Amino acid sequence: MSRATVELDFFGLEKGKKFLHRQRSFREIQSAISKINPELLKSVIASGSANQKSSNSELSLSVPSSPNGDQIVSPALPVYVRNDNNNNNNILHRESTTAPLTIFYNGTVSVFDVPRAKAESILKLAIEGSSKAVESATADTQLLDNLDGDLPIARRKSLQRFLEKRKERITFVSPYACHT
Amino acid sequence: MFNLIPEDWGGYVTPWVRAIAESFNCLRSLHFRRMIVRDSDLELLASTRGRVLQALKIDKCSGFSTDGLFFIGHFCRNLKTLFLEESSIIEKDGKWLHELAMNNTVLETLNFYMTYLTEVKFEDLELIARNCRSLNSVKISDCEILDLVDFFRAAVVLEEFCGGSFNEQPEKYSAVSLPQKLCRLGPTYMGKNEMPIVFPFASLLKKLDLLYALLDTEDHCTLIQRCPNLEVLETRNVIGDRGMEVLSRCCKRLKRLRIERGDDEQGMEDEGGLVSQRGLIALAQGCLELEYLAIYVSDITNSSLECMGTYSKNLCDFRLVLLDREDRITDLPLDNGVRALLRGCEKLRRFALYLRPGGLTDVGLGYIGQHSQHVRWMLLGYVGESDAGLLEFSRGCPSLQKLEMRGCCFSEQALAAAVMQLTSLRYLWVQGYRASAAAPGRDLLAMVRPFWNIELIPSRRVVDPSQIGEAVMVEHPAHILAYYSLAGQRTDFPGTVTPLDPEALHE
Numbered sequence: 001m002s003r004a005t006v007e008l009d010f011f012g013l014e015k016g017k018k019f020l021h022r023q024r025s026f027r028e029i030q031s032a033i034s035k036i037n038p039e040l041l042k043s044v045i046a047s048g049s050a051n052q053k054s055s056n057s058e059l060s061l062s063v064p065s066s067p068n069g070d071q072i073v074s075p076a077l078p079v080y081v082r083n084d085n086n087n088n089n090n091i092l093h094r095e096s097t098t099a100p101l102t103i104f105y106n107g108t109v110s111v112f113d114v115p116r117a118k119a120e121s122i123l124k125l126a127i128e129g130s131s132k133a134v135e136s137a138t139a140d141t142q143l144l145d146n147l148d149g150d151l152p153i154a155r156r157k158s159l160q161r162f163l164e165k166r167k168e169r170i171t172f173v174s175p176y177a178c179h180t
Numbered sequence: 181m182f183n184l185i186p187e188d189w190g191g192y193v194t195p196w197v198r199a200i201a202e203s204f205n206c207l208r209s210l211h212f213r214r215m216i217v218r219d220s221d222l223e224l225l226a227s228t229r230g231r232v233l234q235a236l237k238i239d240k241c242s243g244f245s246t247d248g249l250f251f252i253g254h255f256c257r258n259l260k261t262l263f264l265e266e267s268s269i270i271e272k273d274g275k276w277l278h279e280l281a282m283n284n285t286v287l288e289t290l291n292f293y294m295t296y297l298t299e300v301k302f303e304d305l306e307l308i309a310r311n312c313r314s315l316n317s318v319k320i321s322d323c324e325i326l327d328l329v330d331f332f333r334a335a336v337v338l339e340e341f342c343g344g345s346f347n348e349q350p351e352k353y354s355a356v357s358l359p360q361k362l363c364r365l366g367p368t369y370m371g372k373n374e375m376p377i378v379f380p381f382a383s384l385l386k387k388l389d390l391l392y393a394l395l396d397t398e399d400h401c402t403l404i405q406r407c408p409n410l411e412v413l414e415t416r417n418v419i420g421d422r423g424m425e426v427l428s429r430c431c432k433r434l435k436r437l438r439i440e441r442g443d444d445e446q447g448m449e450d451e452g453g454l455v456s457q458r459g460l461i462a463l464a465q466g467c468l469e470l471e472y473l474a475i476y477v478s479d480i481t482n483s484s485l486e487c488m489g490t491y492s493k494n495l496c497d498f499r500l501v502l503l504d505r506e507d508r509i510t511d512l513p514l515d516n517g518v519r520a521l522l523r524g525c526e527k528l529r530r531f532a533l534y535l536r537p538g539g540l541t542d543v544g545l546g547y548i549g550q551h552s553q554h555v556r557w558m559l560l561g562y563v564g565e566s567d568a569g570l571l572e573f574s575r576g577c578p579s580l581q582k583l584e585m586r587g588c589c590f591s592e593q594a595l596a597a598a599v600m601q602l603t604s605l606r607y608l609w610v611q612g613y614r615a616s617a618a619a620p621g622r623d624l625l626a627m628v629r630p631f632w633n634i635e636l637i638p639s640r641r642v643v644d645p646s647q648i649g650e651a652v653m654v655e656h657p658a659h660i661l662a663y664y665s666l667a668g669q670r671t672d673f674p675g676t677v678t679p680l681d682p683e684a685l686h687e
């Protein structure tokens with residue numbers, strides 16, 4: 001089954017920041033890709049929709065394994081590849097049904113684990129948003145109202161904090177650490 | 181607590197404390213929840229009512245420091261219960277606990293769980309245990325367990341302990357002997373290697389809190405099967421369907437089960453650590469005494485809910501959240517399952533259902549209205565398809581007093597109409613809805629009536645520090661908050677809150 005595999009290169013991310021593989025809130029994704037080149041995105045979505053008729057393709061990128069949070073993935077040259085129905089020159093294939101949305105920019109990698117529908121709406125919104133963003137400062141709040149009320153499932157503060165602390169412990173503790 | 185309502189939304193205790201200081205001569209017990217408390221409030225309260233006060237609960241509050249607690253420790257010498265769980269406390273030192281230890285001999289419940297206080301001295305805990313011969317329940321922040329050996333030895337009648345941490349080599353913990361009567365335990369940061377510390381008295385355990393433990397699915401199975409008398413279990417979904425099956429087989433007395441959402445990030449939790457319809461069915465069939473269930477599931481079917489309706493005859497409180505990680509859910513919409521559950525669980529008083537678009541149709545929402553005769557509180561997330569569903573829902577629910585909704589597609593018009601139809605409603609909270617295009621709030625005018633306060637919290641951007649240390653701008657959608665009050669519109673609301681002004685909207 002062929003899949004639409006596309007690598008996107010676009011603007012809007014801060015320099016030199018390490019991105020961890022984690023599930024991001026809808027809002028973060030929106031702010032991160034607010035200035036995507038609209039023409040580029042339109043063609044991406046068009047190629048994704050075209051493939052939908054033929055197969056269960058996902059409008060998403062895929063990497064075989066997610067980068068470890070502490071690694072900085074060495075930058076690939078920015079590449080835009082459109083999936084062609086006729087040849088299977090896809091960069092990467094994945095067997096599973098949901099592939100993450102991966103963004104390469106300026107030597108950093110962001111991986112967003114979102115369902116396909118969300119990825120599409122993000123890109124669609126970015127196209128709408130980027131054309132409006134230049135116009136006025138209130139464009140972002142307009143985007144907000146247009147959103148389908150997409151709210152992340154809230155988590156209790158104490159549990160959130162515990163999960164973060166646990167992650168810190170795992171990052172800093174090694175088998176050779178001395179116990180005081 | 182869930183970062184849904186702004187931190188400073190209002191609710192200062194100062195007017196209450198002033199009234200108490202002036203007139204409430206016999207006040208024995210005071211409980212503030214999610215309010216803003218200042219050190220000056222605590223000082224006033226303690227100095228005026230310290231002698232009579234026996235129970236003080238400052239529950240998920242914020243705005244005060246350990247200086248304020250010092251006054252409590254100093255003046256409230258008859259305090260049997262001091263409860264501070266999940267409050268945001270500015271920590272200056274640990275003197276407050278020392279002051280409490282020096283002045284109190286009647287303390288039974290001490291709780292500063294999830295407050296992240298680090299300056300407290302374990303010697304003061306030990307002193308409290310020695311002085312307070314009735315000390316029954318202690319829940320603390322993460323103090324090293326090995327430092328508490330003497331505390332445990334002194335607390336001879338202790339039945340409940342939560343908190344602590346296990347930072348040393350696992351072998352060292354075999355020397356720790358926990359109090360004989362301990363039957364409620366919440367060992368924070370306990371891992372597989374330290375788990376054997378619990379085994380000697382696991383069969384006595386009635387309550388187990390594993391929310392903040394470091395156990396995987398297998399560990400859960402190992403531990404739970406040793407706890408035949410377990411009545412209350414709280415943990416994350418790392419328990420998995422397998423753990424649920426062990427629970428079903430071994431814990432026939434289970435009354436309350438809470439399964440929270442673990443880490444979403446890959447690799448952080450056990451691969452098998454997901455709960456689905458399989459676990460629910462096992463639970464329903466095995467734990468017939470179940471009264472309370474709060475659960476985050478990764479997959480669900482109508483038949484599992486029907487099963488609950490058949491077996492869970494003692495269920496009073498049911499809360500289900502369908503996680504959003506998986507694209508495909510086995511069996512949606514859940515109309516029939518929800519109906520069966522509501523019809524079968526006749527004792528149900530509290531009900532929460534948090535799904536996704538397509539999770540429940542308008543027909544299903546109508547079923548909730550028809551079959552929730554005695555339900556007093558509901559939280560609904562991503563249910564229904566259109567205003568018609570909400571209107572059908574609100575024709576029922578005769579006992580519904582408090583309604584909370586998130587991520588629903590309903591218009592202001594439908595919300596107002598629903599409010600007017602829900603005969604018992606006295607509190608409404610909505611986040612994520614369709615505002616009136618012309619002027620936000622205009623269509624809510626239909627529910628304006630005496631004593632019904634309507635407040636709007638417009639959408640705003642907030643810097644959210646909790647996302648792994650990065651400061652990220654997060655959009656918070658608009659809220660509607662409405663409630664009955666005999667005191668008129670409140671005056672202590674912050675700038676983020678806008679009381680609905682009918683005159684302004686009529687223009």
